[in-house]
Amino acid sequence: MDLVVLNGSPKSDDSITLHYVKYLEKKYPQHNFIKHHVGNKIKSILKDKKKFESILNDVSRSDGVIWSVPVYTCTVPSQLIFFIDRIFDEGYEDVFEGKYCTAITTSAKFYDHTAHNYLKASSEDMGMKYVDGFSAMMYDLLEDDKRKDFRKFSEIFFRYIKDRAKPPKEFFSVQDSDFSYEPRDVRNVSKKKKDYDIILISDHTDEDENLKRMIGVFVKSMKYKVKVFNLHDIEVKGGCLGCVRCVNTASCVYKDQHEDFYEKNIKPADAVVYATKIKNRSLSARWEQFYDRSFYNGHCPRTMGQQLGYIISGPLKQNPNIKEILKSRNEMGLTNLVGIVTDEAEDSHLITDLIQQFSRDFSWSLENDFMRPYTCRREGGHKIFRDLIYEMKFVFTQDHKFYKKHDLYDFPQNKYKTRIKNFFLKILLNTPGIKEKAQEKMTEYMIMPLEEVIDNA
Ligand SMILES: Cc1cc2nc3c(=O)[nH]c(=O)nc-3n(C[C@H](O)[C@H](O)[C@H](O)COP(=O)(O)O)c2cc1C
Structure with a gap:
């Protein structure tokens, strides 16, 4: 063959x-x-x-x-x-x-x-x-x-x-749309406040009308000032080379504007909105190139605590895989995903409403420093990288320093209080007489610490 x-x-x-x-x-x-x-x-x-x-x-x-x-x-x-x-x-x-x-x-x-x-x-x-x-x-x-x-x-x-066997097909074909988003009567919040450093990074070109208009509505609707950048104005000479020299230097071998832009704009920001489009089964390749290059930060969540949002043009609902990737990146970055707005509703009035709600949610999350709890994406991902970095700390030197500094080596065997508590519980639960009674009242015991919190609330 x-x-x-x-x-x-x-x-x-x-x-x-x-x-x-x-x-x-x-x-x-x-x-x-x-x-x-x-x-x-x-x-x-x-x-x-x-x-x-x-x-x-x-x-x-x-x-x-x-x-x-x-x-x-x-x-x-x-x-x-x-x-x-x-x-x-x-x-x-x-x-x-x-x-x-x-x-x-x-x-x-x-x-x-x-x-x-x-x-x-x-x-x-x-x-x-x-x-x-x-x-x-x-x-x-x-x-x-x-x-x-x-x-x-x-x-x-x-x-x-x-x-000549036939493997089953897994994915529905994507239905493309030529819907044109026409926002009307969007009020520009004048006298924008400057309390937060909010940036929006887009990769739109002149042809991406829907994306341009969605960005326009968001920027107008925000009560805070939003700085807008376009990836086409940032010199990125190529995709990540996988050379992993950054694991020690925390810096990329490329000599272009990517790292400087990331350091000066993304890292210090309180909030970042990414505006991009779906092409085939991915976000745009230019966008993915930009994202891959942030690997010079290793596995350190350098954007920890930021508010994050996406404005996306294209069929996101038909591509749940892309959404899953975005959510995983959010959780591993320890950011708070305020929301993702798209133009899929194919109803200009509704899309404008959604963007305006998104901008209100964005401001609220910033003002209240809200962080939605993470899910399996973070819990599982953290354990994978924690173990990897610990095992290869001589290679991943910048990650190792970061993990130590931020107490990210949270191995269960290092939780001494829990170990001592478990030691006594084990003896107690294996004592004849107590064991049977404890089993009968297991569900009661399980909610005891929660009841204590509610009583004291
Ligand atoms: C920029 C970059 C991003 C990576 N992202 C992931 C990832 O998301 N998940 C993962 O498990 N490994 C990730 N890795 C590790 C690579 O998948 C792994 O090192 C792979 O074996 C490299 O294969 P290659 O030598 O064929 O390029 C990443 C590595 C690099 C350089």
């Missing part, structure tokens, strides 16, 4: 993920793996049509396609999003249509599922037959059991191709 490997890692041949493919290549010499480093070569692929078309030629001749991709900020590297967007922009879906495909990712297994969802939905949109992918921890390949599973996974994929 001829299998085209689309390597989304910016690290080209040094990609950890690609080494999983190389393992398959060695194990299954009967198959031909044709690799394209789309992540690393994205600039020239976007510029040079011949290069782009030579990849498409290989795809059209192949029996199957493998996305070999690292997870970046809950999705895939922006370089790959640029590549996939180009396929749709230029109407090359037919080259991929009917091809079998799958995805291999490596990551720390934080929001790997949303990266897989992105790849699967995009592949299905191209009409590909997507066989569920393989999500590995970075070094799973070192373990015998994991290698065995990996080989079995690849055999499923090969079998699907050989048998």
Whole structure:
């Protein structure tokens, strides 16, 4: 079989993920793996049509396609999003249509599922037959059991191709809309207060009328001054290179305006609103590039305590995966997500109402310093990164300092009061006579501490 490997890692041949493919290549010499480093070569692929078309030629001749991709900020590297967007922009879906495909990712297994969802939905949109992918921890390949599973996974994929089997489709196609948002009679709150540092970052172009108008309504409706920036005015030379030199230096190797902008505007802000659009199955690639580059902050939630909001043009409800990514980024950033407004209602009057309510909620959250409690996204994510950073503290030096300083190493075994309490409870609950009585009254005991709070409230 001829299998085209689309390597989304910016690290080209040094990609950890690609080494999983190389393992398959060695194990299954009967198959031909044709690799394209789309992540690393994205600039020239976007510029040079011949290069782009030579990849498409290989795809059209192949029996199957493998996305070999690292997870970046809950999705895939922006370089790959640029590549996939180009396929749709230029109407090359037919080259991929009917091809079998799958995805291999490596990551720390934080929001790997949303990266897989992105790849699967995009592949299905191209009409590909997507066989569920393989999500590995970075070094799973070192373990015998994991290698065995990996080989079995690849055999499923090969079998699907050989048998011409039909994998079930998972995602609905997205219905595009040409709705034009026409706000009317929006009052500009004059004499804007300047008590808070509120910034809005957009990536709209002149053609993004709906987004421009939504931003306009928000800025007018806010009683506080909002500084507006456009990503097109900030020099960002490229996507994150994955070189991870920032883990020690807390600074990016790129010499452009990204870091300076982030340090001077995003970090000190009390509130940030991001205004962007949905393109295919992601937020815009430019936006994702900007976001990936904030990785120079490591795993430290440098925007902790900020109020956060999104103004989005595009079908967010039809893309719950994007919403999930935004919510996860909010929770891991320890920010408060005030809301997400979109133009999906297709009713100008209603959209204006929603934006005005959003601006009132924004002001209220700022004034009251409100933080909505986090969910499993934060609780689970925190534990993944806490353990990772602790285990690799010699690598993640800036993260390690931050975690120590902010008491983020909250391992249960370090909670001495709880340990002592549990020690005595264990003795008590194992004492004959007490044990049976305690079991009878278990639910009563469980609510006792809560009742105490209510009594004292
Ligand atoms: C910018 C950036 C963002 C990342 N985001 C995530 C993430 O959201 N979740 C995760 O589990 N790992 C994340 N990682 C870790 C990579 O997925 C992991 O190191 C992967 O194995 C790299 O693969 P590669 O060598 O093929 O590029 C991130 C790494 C970088 C550089």
